[in-house]
């Protein structure tokens with residue numbers, strides 16, 4: 043998928059992008075003094091994960107003059123994030139006009155990329171962005187901005203690296219290497235400090251009978267089978283539709299609620315103001331909002347529901363929590379308050395959770411991090427064990443050590459730019475709509491902290507040259 047070939051119609055756009063960057067005086071000149079230890083040049087920032095948040099972080103760092111940046115992603119190039127692997131939806135769930143990763147540059151938008159190839163009329167006629175094309179756009183974005191991403195590179199450990207640096211252990215197909223960086227951004231997605239969530243009842247049956255909606259599997263293996271889907275959100279619909287289209291004999295959706303979720307609860311306060319203002323709310327307000335929001339699921343778009351309801355062999359079972367599951371030979375029986383159902387395979391579309399044990403690569407940091415459950419005691423009616431696990435982050439997504447543990451202050455050089463930041467920072471890392479605001483907050487924090495850490499260098503330069511910002515080009 044990553045290729046040096048430029049489709050003909052993108053030449054013009056790339057020309058325009060080059061001009062836009064020139065007029066904005068980008069890339070901004072490097073200003074961070076280089077660090078060299080032995081014969082190694084140290085990364086200013088290492089980014090774990092090259093999904094949309096990782097890529098946008100790299101682009102924003104470039105725009106702020108921080109250039110020794112590399113991302114590491116365990117996926118192959120062009121397979122990062124959910125888009126080309128387990129997002130079983132035909133189109134994105136979000137509005138096609140959103141500027142997303144463009145960071146204020148019109149020629150970097152999906153729209154510019156699309157119109158350059160297919161024209162304005164085609165963009166206007168399109169209902170939503172086809173998922174496969176969104177991934178193609180991300181591949182283009184990475185190439186035109188020359189972002190340094192190492193693929194097939196799993197980060198297996200991060201921690202202190204000596205000399206005030208952080209170390210990352212990186213496993214590639216051919217070697218295990220250690221990288222050093224001054225800052226680390228964890229951009230590992232919705233389950234970035236955890237894993238796909240499976241309810242306890244799922245453990246009753248062996249793994250050959252079940253999958254999570256985020257597992258990568260071939261829907262054609264469901265042909266002729268009776269499939270149960272547990273959940274009612276957007277991913278439940280996408281997985282049910284994929285099974286039906288692949289020729290499943292029957293698809294039963296088991297929904298706890300009396301009706302399908304119609305709205306995204308957080309959309310009620312979604313605005314430019316809330317995206318920037320939310321982290322400034324008192325702990326009690328943030329907890330109350332996210333506790334209430336956590337009771338809802340991600341509402342499926344109307345067209346996703348219709349993709350399922352169009353099939354006569356699809357059945358929705360409302361007020362039907364799955365109370366028990368048993369397996370016998372080649373079938374599974376699900377028990378709900380409304381009856382028992384025999385199926386051949388079960389897909390759990392039950393979301394993601396924080397689970398530090400599932401992410402040993404980050405445990406040096408997360409076991410030292412201050413958690414919401416330690417920082418804030420909610421009213422009894424708002425008790426929520428899941429929220430209590432969330433890291434209590436600083437204003438730039440940085441981890442904070444527990445009060446009084448100053449030896450652990452190094453963990454504040456690690457920034458939690460993934461799903462686990464939700465309670466502290468609001469919905470800034472969980473989608474395209476608020477990506478710009480999240481990335482801006484993160485990168486300004488990185489700029490500030492790197493600058494302050496180098497204060498002695500800057501003061502020395504100031505006294506010998508008479509001003510800031512001279513003679514330090516890398």
Ligand SMILES: Cc1cc2nc3c(=O)[nH]c(=O)nc-3n(C[C@H](O)[C@H](O)[C@H](O)COP(=O)(O)OP(=O)(O)OC[C@H]3O[C@@H](n4cnc5c(N)ncnc54)[C@H](O)[C@@H]3O)c2cc1C
Pocket residue numbers: 090091092093094095096097114115116117121122123124128129130133134135136195196197198229230231232277403459460461471472473474475
């Ligand atoms: C099925 C589905 C559909 C969605 N649809 C939409 C939508 O239409 N619109 C929208 O705005 N949002 C959507 N979202 C939300 C979407 O996940 C996020 O918007 C987006 O993918 C988050 O980007 P990210 O960069 O944080 O994480 P991801 O895109 O998940 O990328 C994280 C990356 O980190 C890498 N990684 C993880 N751990 C390691 C490690 N230890 N070492 C190296 N690499 C690692 C992974 O390989 C992955 O590529 C959807 C989510 C899902 C699950």
